[in-house]
Amino acid sequence: MIIKIINNFYHHIRAILIGLKYLLSPGIRITLKYPDELPILPENYRGMLKLNNELCISCGLCSQICPAGAINLKLFEHEQTKQVGRHPEVDYKRCIFCGFCIDICPSKALELTRIHDAAFYVEDELYYEVNRLIIGPKIDPPCMRSKYVISEIDEVRGIVYRNA
Amino acid sequence: MEIVDLILNILLHPSIFVPLIFPGFITILIIIILLIWAERKVAAKIQMRIGPLYVTRRFGGILQLLADLLRYMFAEVITSKDSDKFIFIASPIVALTATLLPLAVIPAGSLLGIELIALRTNISLLAALALSSLTPIFIIIMGWASNNKFALMGSLREGHLMISYEVPLYLSALSVAILHGSLDIVDIVNNQQRVWTVLINPFAAFSFFISVIMSTSRFPFEITESDSELVAGPYTEYSSILYGLVMGVPYMRLYVFTLLFVDLFLGGWYPLIDGFSSITLIIKVLIILLFSVFLRSVYPRYRLDQAIRIGWHILFTLSLISITLSLLIIGWVM
Secondary structure, three states, rough: OOOHHHHHHHHHHHHHHHHHHHHHOOOOOOOOOOOEEEEOOOOOOOOOEEEEEOOOOOHHHHHHHHOOEEEEEEEEEEEOOOEEEEEEEEEEEOOOOHHHHHHHHHOOEEEOOOOOOOOOOOOOEEEEOOHHHHHHHOHHHHHHOOEEEEEEOOOEEEEEEOOO | OHHHHHHHHOOOOOOOHHHHHOOOOOHHHHHHHHHHHHHHHHHHOOOOOOOOOOOOOOOOOOHHHHHHHHHHHOOOOOOOOOHHHHHHHHHHHHHHHHHHHHOOOOOOEOOOEEEEOOOOOOOHHHHHHHHHOOOHHHHHHHHHOOOOOOHHHHHHHHHHOOOOHHHHHHHHHHHHHHHHOOOOOOHHHHHOOOHHHHHHHHHHHHHHHHHHHHHHHOOOHOOOOOOHHHOHHHOOOOOHHHHHHHHHHHHHHHHHHHHHHHHHOOOOOOOOOOOEHHHHHHHHHHHHHHHHHHHOOOOOOOHHHHHHHHHHHHHHHHHHHHHHHHHHHHHHHH
C-alpha cells in the first residue's frame, strides 16, 4: 500500500519534471503560421478547379461523376468568341475536392489549381459560375505578402518548415 | 487641493485600498488577464504549438484575453426559456462577490507604511476559510437554475468534490494554526520570520495545495467543467458577460487561496523589503499561480470517483498526519 503510494508519487513528480523540461527547452514548434507562411504544395494537389472553355466538349461527364453533386451544367456563351456550349459550374458548398471530374474529363478542359482556401466574405461567392470558373480562383489578398515554405520530415523534431 | 487630499485619503485607507486596488479587484483583474494568457502560452509551448499570437503580435498576444473580454461585454445575454431567470442571472454575480470576500481578512503585507489588511481580527484564518466556502454553493445553484442536464451534472460533481476537498483543506489549515498557536494570519506570518511552515510541516502544505487545486478545478481535478464530457459543466447555459464572470470565478478563487497558501506556508511577506513588503508576497503568489496553471499541460483529468478517493484516502490521511505532527512539534518544543 505504502510502496504503491510512493511509486505513484514518484511518477507524478516525473511527469511534472518532464513538463518543465519541455517548458524550458528551446522551442520545438510544429505549427505552420498559415496565412503568413504558405506551404509549397505538390504538383498534383487537389485544389480548386479551373475551366478551359475552348476545350470543353459539353459532354457532362463531370456532372455525372461528381459524388457530391456539386457540378451543374449551364448554357454559356463566351463574350468574345461567341462560342456556345453547356459548361460546368462548381458549388464549393458541396465540393469535396475528390478530383473525379478532372480524371473523367475526356478533353482535359478542367484542370487543378493548387489554391485550396475556399473562404469568402459572401456566401454566394462560393458558387462559381462559368465565367468565374474560366478565370479560376485567386489567392486571397491577405496571403499576397506571405512567404512560401517547404515542409520536411525531421527525425528528431517531426515536421520542420524551411524557407523556400 | 483639499478635495484631492480627501480623495487620496479615502483611497489609501486600508478598508478601501485593500478590496479595490491591492490585493483586491484591480490587481485581480490584471493578474487574471496575464495568468490566462500565461496558461495558454505555457500549454502551447509544452505541446509544441504557438498559442495566442495575433492580438498585440509584438508582445506574443498578451492582450488576447482583453479582446475576449471586450467581445463578451458586447455579446447578447441569452437566458433559456425554462431557466429560473432571477437566480440564473444573480448567482454568477453573487458567486463573484463571495469569492472576493476572504480578501477582507487575508493580510497582504504593507505598502509605504500602510498595513494591507481591511479587517484585523484574531480569528482571521477561520473567517477566511468560512467565507471561501460560500462560492461552491453558488456554483451548485447556477447548475440548478440553468435547467440543463449538463449543468445539473456539473453542479452534482461540484457537490461531490466539495465534500472531499473541504475537510482536508480545513484540517491542514487547522494544523498550521495549532503549530503557531494562533488563528490570526498576521501572527502566523510573523511567526515564520526564521523558518517557513512548509519546512516544518510539509504534509499540511501538500494536502492544502492539492485541495486548493481541487477546489478551483485546475487540471488533474477539472471535473466540474470537463468540457469533453459536460460542455462547460454548471456554466453551460451562460453567455456574454455572465460567461466572462463565471469563467473568472475559479481563477479569482485560485488567487485568493494562493494568497492564503503563501501567508500560511511560504512565509508571507518575509524576507522583508523595507516599505514594500507586499512585493515579496506577490512574487511568491505569482510563482505558485504559474505552477498551478502549468499543471494543465501535464495532466489528463481524473474520474470523479478517483478524485473523491484521493480526497478521502490520501489528503484526509495526510491532513490527520499533519495535525499529529503539529501536536508532536508543539509538545516537543514545550
